Amino acid sequence: MKKLLMALVGWLWFSQSAMAELDILVTxxxxxxxxxxxxxxxxxxxxxxxxxxxxxxxxxxxxxxxxxxxxxxxxxxxxxxxxxxxxxxxxxxxxxxxxxxxxxxxxxxxxxxxxxxxxxxxxxxxxxxxxxxxxxxxxxxxxxxxxxxxxxxxxxxGERGAFLTSILYVTVDRSQAMPYRLMLADYDGYNERMLLRSREPIMSPTWSPDGRRIAYVSFEKRTPAIFIQDLYSQARSMLVALPGINGAPSWSPDGRSMAVVLSKDGQPDIYTVDIGSRRLNRLTSDQAIDTEPSWSADGRSVFFTSERGGRPQIYKVDVASHSASRVTWEGDSNLGASATPDGKALVMVSRVQGSYRIARQDLNGGGVYVLTSSSLDESPSVAPNGSMIIYSTVYQGRQGLALVSADGRFKANLPSAKGEVRSPAWSPFLN
Structure with missing residues (x-):
């Protein structure tokens, strides 16, 4: 589960070209x-x-x-x-x-x-x-x-290709005065560009449906806040900054609202925020921790991770009625889910016998199919055509990124030349 407490962030905005630091090693x-x-x-x-x-x-x-x-x-x-x-x-x-x-x-x-x-x-x-x-x-x-x-x-x-796309990810190089950097690159790690850097952690980057904007969490005001930034103009605005936790932003399919985690009333719960009016809509109110929201493909519901059943599992809440139901039942726990673009399956982190692995579950009653074999995989993000998944893993003792095909057949690691890489986010189709 994504950490709910984060350190204060001080920002220095950057925009520059860089050599690719991610090399794909087929496994x-x-x-x-x-x-x-x-x-x-x-x-x-x-x-x-x-x-x-x-x-x-x-x-x-x-x-x-x-x-x-x-x-x-x-x-x-x-x-x-x-x-x-x-x-x-x-x-x-x-x-x-x-x-x-x-x-x-x-x-x-x-x-x-x-x-x-x-x-x-x-x-x-x-x-x-x-x-x-x-x-x-x-x-x-x-x-x-x-x-x-x-x-x-x-x-x-017969399916649209997703190779002319981009990824966001966070790098950490502790030898630098500002070790945390938010990077933008082609899906294969080339044409890397630094968007911002910070003395403190950068977390939860996410794309708007049109690929023009990103959202992220910042502590620059000494309290956590969620910001939106336009990738072309570099203009940004604060979306929400309430007392307590403001985290895990997830754009709705129509780009008009954001699902977020807020703890302004005590326990972390799932809300939606209208991007135009900043109006809040509280979706969950259970006494357990609810976090990691992500939208269904049709925009009518939000998947989220909750401990309301004892261990973290995936639930779904209807945006209109606020009615919630449990989605995953297999495995010790399941978390960090996102729907595939066709809306037919979930990609998530599944804990099996103490190891965290990327898995897929058919939403029409299918079982959980484990795609990876590492012991600490997290933060999966699905390509816009559903064919590939990028995620964070530990490779040769260092945190980096990896790719796996949606059927689990192809696997590759994308180790960084230096430092750590985490929190990948695959872009939508780009024009």
Whole structure:
């Protein structure tokens, strides 16, 4: 459960580019997905980014694809007309991505790619599932590679890809005078940017549904307060600062209100706050500790963690009627839940035999399916298409981030180059 008591925070606002400090180390699931091949893009010179490597890594992390290694490729064509389909079919390859990059002058590049269905090509049919041409700058090459990944993912699965997204997370480097930093990066840790830093802990970053704003908890006024910040203008405003605890903000799906934890009347309870009027709506009033709110996909109810049954479990409260009911029953305890984007399941932290692991539960009566195998996993955040989950874990004695696919097949750690990393928050789809 998130800590309910936090230290005073002093802020220094920052906005700067930084090298990526998160390296993805694959720990499982590389050979369990659909076989595809991302052929190295042909170019007329050296490129600042290896597009094929970025695309291959994206697809692998979804847990749904197993990209063929380069040294196993029978050929490296640059366009569909050069593909020997029977050769790729003999390897069991389902689809191939080919492309080339040309200099367009003035620091720009023209990128051409094709997604090809091997079976159709072998049978003599129209094998090209999609083809695009785009002109981008050198700095945009990596993001465009993520865009290609999204296109390939959607064409092959029928679901929208979530590789062109971002994450928020908190880093802690105790060797620094201001050790706590709130960071923004691409979902894979690249293009890292510092948003703010503090002498004291930063906690509970969360995204607005449109991806333009974030919310967080600050103690800068010597009492805890929840702030909202616009990522583009850097403008911020205080949402709520009442006596006692003000914590765990969670944006409603329509972006008009925030679920929060307040203790102004004694015990921590779940409230909603109208962002425009600041009007409060108290949802729970039990004598137990109620915390960690998160909205249902339809915005009609709020999931939360409560000890009202003796041990922490997940409950759901109806926003209109304030009627609450217990949702989880398996495991020693369950906490920190959030609904998947389709509203069909919960992702949460489940305590089993003393270990805290990321788990998923079907809301239509399914059991709890444990996705991770570490002993101290927490703060799960689901990708906007529901395919991946990022969470905080302990790896080689240091707190860092990790990825797991929604089916548990693919796993990877994202250790920091220095310090600790915690409290990840995956962005919504970004335009």
């Amino acid at each position: 499982g699931g590389m050979d369990s997905g659909r076989p595809v091949a991302i052929v190295p893009f042909k170019s007329d010179g050296s490129l600042p980014e290896d597009l094929a490597n970025v695309i291959s890594s994206d697809l692998m992390r979804s847990g749904k694809f197993t990209p063929l290694s380069r040294n196993s490729m029978p050929e490296q064509p640059a366009q569909s007309g050069q593909i020997n389909y029977p050769t790729w079919s003999a390897l069991g390859t389902e689809a191939v991505v080919v492309g080339h990059v040309e200099s367009a002058g003035a620091g720009q590049y023209r990128v051409t790619f094709e997604l090809v269905d091997v079976a159709r090509g072998k049978d003599g049919g129209n094998a090209v599932l999609d083809s695009r041409v785009a002109t981008v700058t050198a700095k945009q090459l990596r993001k465009y590679a993520h865009r290609i990944s999204d296109i390939v993912y959607e064409k092959l699965t």
